[in-house]
Amino acid sequence: MKKDIKIPQVVDVFMAIVYEYNEAFKCYDWNAYLINQQENDLEMVLIVSKGYSDEKSTAVMRRKLEHLPAKSFAKIEMIQEDVLALNNEFNVTFFSNNKLYDKTYLFKQHTISEKTIKLIPFLDKNGIVLT
DSSP states (O other), rough: GGGOOEEEEEOSSEEEEEHHHHHTTEEEEEEEEEOOOOSEEEEEEEEEEEEOSSBHHHEEEEEEEEEETTEEEEEEEOOOOOGGGGGEEEEEEEEETTTTEEEEEETTTTTOOOTOOOEEEETTTEEEEEO
């Protein structure tokens, strides 16, 4: 029965949009990171991302990480400047301690900019973090 299904709450797993210098192209880029602050590893991580507004939408992007160790992070994708004007949604699903977790992180349109970034201590980079 539906009432018997317990969906565990995601804690200590964050999405961040980071503004960082790209050495290869000698410019600044926006990159999405998944941060695991848990004491446990994350297994079979699936990330589905998309950008959208009332008038526009991007293609749906899918990423898979076999393993994300405890107290670590992974760069997921680069985000083009044009997409920052849209809502950017990341649906993250993973296993931890043999339980399935799922959470949607939404960066609302026009909230990602150089004016809104702050230092993210765990990454030691400037960006925006959603908990």
